[in-house]
Amino acid sequence: DTEVTQTPKHLVMGMTNKKSLKCEQHMGHRAMYWYKQKAKKPPELMFVYSYEKLSINESVPSRFSPECPNSSLLNLHLHALQPEDSALYLCASSQGFTGPYGYTFGSGTRLTVV
Amino acid sequence: AQRVTQPEKLLSVFKGAPVELKCNYSYSGSPELFWYVQYSRQRLQLLLRHISRESIKGFTADLNKGETSFHLKKPFAQEEDSAMYYCALSGRSGGSNYKLTFGKGTLLTVNP
Numbered sequence: 032d033t034e035v036t037q038t039p040k041h042l043v044m045g046m047t048n049k050k051s052l053k054c055e056q057h058m059g060h061r062a063m064y065w066y067k068q069k070a071k072k073p074p075e076l077m078f079v080y081s082y083e084k085l086s087i088n089e090s091v092p093s094r095f096s097p098e099c100p101n102s103s104l105l106n107l108h109l110h111a112l113q114p115e116d117s118a119l120y121l122c123a124s125s126q127g128f129t130g131p132y133g134y135t136f137g138s139g140t141r142l143t144v145v
Numbered sequence: 146a147q148r149v150t151q152p153e154k155l156l157s158v159f160k161g162a163p164v165e166l167k168c169n170y171s172y173s174g175s176p177e178l179f180w181y182v183q184y185s186r187q188r189l190q191l192l193l194r195h196i197s198r199e200s201i202k203g204f205t206a207d208l209n210k211g212e213t214s215f216h217l218k219k220p221f222a223q224e225e226d227s228a229m230y231y232c233a234l235s236g237r238s239g240g241s242n243y244k245l246t247f248g249k250g251t252l253l254t255v256n257p
Contacts (some may be wrong), residue, residue, distance in 0.1 A: 064245075073231055073247035074189065086242045121189065133179055133191035134245060 032057045037122050037137035045145055046112060052140045054105040054122030063105045064134065065097060066121040074121055080105060112144045147172045147236040149248035157254045158222050166217040166251045168206075168232030177235040178215040180206055181247070184228045192230070193217070202226070222255045229253075 035056045044050050054063065062081050066074035079087035083099045094116075096108040105122055119141050123134040148171040158164050170176055178195040192201055195208040195215060206217045215232060232248040 071250075073250050076244055076246070079242065079244060081242070087238060087244055133194055135191070136189040138188040 033135070035122055035124055035135050035137035037120075037140050039140055040138065041141045041143075043143045043145060044109065044112065046114070048112075049108070049110045051109065052107040052120055052122075052142075054107075054137060055103055056124045056135070057103055058124065058126075058135065059102075060124035060126055060135070061102060062125045062127065063099065064123040064125075065105070065107055066123060066136075068119040068121055068139070078107075109142075112142075114144050117142055117144045147176075147234050147238075147246050149232050149234050149246055151230075151232055151248035151251050153251045154249065155252050155254070157256060159256050160224055161221050164219050164222040164226070164253065164255075166230050166232075166253065168215045168217065168248060170213050170215065170232075170234050172213075172234055172236045174237060176208075178206075178208055179233045179235070179245075180204070180215075180217050181231045181233055182228050183231070183250075189231070222253075224255045224257055227253055227255045 038053045064079050065077040067077055068074045076089050077091045078097045080099045083102055094111050098106040119139040121139045122137040125134045150169045152167050180192040181189050182192045183189045193206050204217055204219045206215050208215050229250050229252050231250045233245050235243055235245050238244040
């Protein structure tokens with residue numbers, strides 16, 4: 032299995048809802064990432080997990096709460112989002128933490144906040 | 146701080162013509178550079194890593210540390226090359242953490 036799987040593919044939520052995005056990989060990668068991508072823009076890093084511990088938080092608002100229950104799973108819990116949070120949320124993983132390993136990206140969850 | 150600059154938002158060429166997508170970077174250490182491609186409605190895919198010096202789908206990229214560049218080249222463009230191309234740099238972000246930073250991307254259109 033050489034893929035990163037994200038569910039759901041699409042999500043519409045109200046500003047008072049609580050929802051979660053899920054990401055799964057079975058490549059034995061020990062680094063996992065959440066990125067946010069707006070239309071026609073590059074992905075922007077949100078969080079980095081290494082060995083299931085949060086190692087980078089790019090000053091993301093607390094309405095986004097990441098969780099790494101085990102080495103294969105990464106969740107992003109959403110609560111009280113704003114319409115401007117609507118975007119494609121990408122999960123990625125990599126074999127190592129230092130430079131030369133490329134990232135494997137999932138196909139993303141397209142989130143719409145209404 | 147690390148920064149990646151792709152000066153062209155849009156690039157349009159005809160099928161069979163050479164294509165070069167420019168990428169310049171700023172990083173105080175020894176960078177690891179990548180090209181990613183995103184075809185319409187598809188996931189972001191790794192195209193090239195500078196460390197492997199490989200050629201994928203006819204594309205090559207050479208790291209020029211003197212010019213701090215990592216331009217992507219292909220001698221004969223094909224219509225199926227039409228996509229968004231992102232240059233990315235992996236660099237240290239405090240302590241032992243590394244992060245991948247993307248340029249703004251170049252949308253390549255290959256016309257028949």
